[in-house]
Amino acid sequence: xxxxxxxxxxxxxxxxxxxxxxxxxxxxxxxxxxxxxxxxxxxxxxxxxxxxxxxxxxxxxxxxxxxxxxxxxxxxxxxxxxxxxxxxxxxxxxxxxxxxxxxxxxxxxxxxxxxxxxxxxxxxxxxxxxxxxxxxxxxxxxxxxxxxxxxxxxxxxxxxxxxxxxxxxxxxxxxxxxxxxxxxxxxxxxxxxxxxxxxxxxxxxxxxxxxxxxxxxxxxxxxxxxxxxxxxxxxxxxxxxxxxxxxxxxxxxxxxxx
Numbered sequence: 001x002x003x004x005x006x007x008x009x010x011x012x013x014x015x016x017x018x019x020x021x022x023x024x025x026x027x028x029x030x031x032x033x034x035x036x037x038x039x040x041x042x043x044x045x046x047x048x049x050x051x052x053x054x055x056x057x058x059x060x061x062x063x064x065x066x067x068x069x070x071x072x073x074x075x076x077x078x079x080x081x082x083x084x085x086x087x088x089x090x091x092x093x094x095x096x097x098x099x100x101x102x103x104x105x106x107x108x109x110x111x112x113x114x115x116x117x118x119x120x121x122x123x124x125x126x127x128x129x130x131x132x133x134x135x136x137x138x139x140x141x142x143x144x145x146x147x148x149x150x151x152x153x154x155x156x157x158x159x160x161x162x163x164x165x166x167x168x169x170x171x172x173x174x175x176x177x178x179x180x181x182x183x184x185x186x187x188x189x190x191x192x193x194x195x196x197x198x199x200x201x202x203x204x205x206x207x208x209x210x211x212x213x214x215x216x217x218x219x220x221x222x223x224x225x226x227x228x229x230x231x232x233x234x235x236x237x238x239x240x241x242x243x244x245x246x247x248x249x250x251x252x253x254x255x256x257x258x
Contacts, residue, residue, distance in 0.1 A: 001156075001231040006050055006082070007242045009040050015242045018253040022047040023082045023239060027072070029056035035068040040076075048112070049073055050082040053093065062096035070103055080110030082239065089120040098123055112155050112237065125236055130200075130226045131159040133216055134172055137200040137226065141233055156230045156238040158223060160245060161201055165214040174216070179247075182217065191215075200225050220251035 006023040007015045015022065027049055030036040035051065049072055059065055069081060081104060087093060094117070101111045101123025111124035118126030128144050130137070145151035162182045163174035177185065191204035196216075203216045218226075223245070230238055245252055 001227075001235050002237045003227065004048060004082075004237060004239050005242050005245075006084075006239055009038050009044075011242050012041070012044070014246070015249075018249050020253065023050040024048065024076075024078075025050045025052070025084070027051040027069075029053050029059065029065065031057055033059050033061035033065040035065060035072065037072070045077040047078060048080050048082045048110075049076070049078045050084050052084045053087050054084075056087070059092040059096045062092065062099050065096055066099045066103055069100060070107070073104075073107075073109060078109070080104060080112065083111070083113040083117065083124075085114055085117060089117050093117070094121055097121055110236075112239070125153060125155050127155050127157040127239065128235075129157045129159055130230075131161040131163075131218070132199060133161075133163060133165070133174060134199075136198045138229055141229065141235075145233060145235075151230075151234040152236050155236050156226070158226060158238050158240045160223065160241075161216055161218045163216050165216070167205075167212045167214050169214065174214075177215070177217075182215075185215070195222075200229070220245075220248040223248070224252055 003020055004023045005015050005020045006025050008025045012022065024040065024044065024047055026038040026040050028036050028051060049069065051069065073081065081100065083097065085093065097113060097117055098121050104111045112127055113124040115126050115128065118124060126148065128141065132140060144154060148154050162177040164177055165174035189206045191206055193202050193204045195202050199216065201216050201218055201222050203214060206213050227238055
């Protein structure tokens with residue numbers, strides 16, 4: 001299983017100390033179906049092109065956008081594309097994704113895309129989020145692999161979980177905690193922390209204003225365990241966002257990734 005760190009150009013030097021493959025978060029969809037690029041080092045080559053659709057307009061010419069992505073892949077020697085798409089699978093997005101997936105496949109390059117897009121189109125490798133708050137982590141991966149025809153047709157989106165639930169939390173929805181908010185909370189509460197084998201995450205509880213809170217979170221050990229599980233099952237790849245793991249990179253990759 002290939003592990004990628006998703007990095008901006010400014011983060012590449014720091015993340016490079018850990019010797020991992022990179023998804024270059026430097027591209028976004030611009031006006032008139034163009035692809036806009038941040039300043040990259042001239043020597044940046046290899047890894048994946050990561051393109052965002054945040055605040056992107058309608059893709060009126062999916063073929064032109066597809067051609068721009070392919071040119072950049074050829075210029076930089078990228079082995080594929082990571083779609084960091086936040087918009088729902090609209091018709092214009094899907095037309096682009098399907099063209100891109102077919103073209104990348106023909107050139108033996110990979111396309112990684114969100115689960116929502118994978119449900120709407122047959123191209124690409126779906127990203128399975130590892131941040132779950134219910135059920136069983138290993139079982140979720142096994143069921144997804146069976147439905148997809150094998151774990152090698154899936155990739156892991158290794159999201160670092162920090163979530164505060166007000167019990168009984170019947171909706172299953174919690175409040176995301178920033179790194180700073182989580183740090184303050186643990187300093188204030190000094191809780192006893194436990195490990196959930198089912199969720200492959202750590203947790204603690206605390207009381208406030210008559211309510212019981214359940215906090216579920218990842219650390220270096222739980223993320224490493226999730227990576228080991230995916231690797232043992234034969235998942236194609238795993239992705240971690242560098243800002244989410246910067247503070248624990250030394251524990252996650254103790255040998256510098258080499």
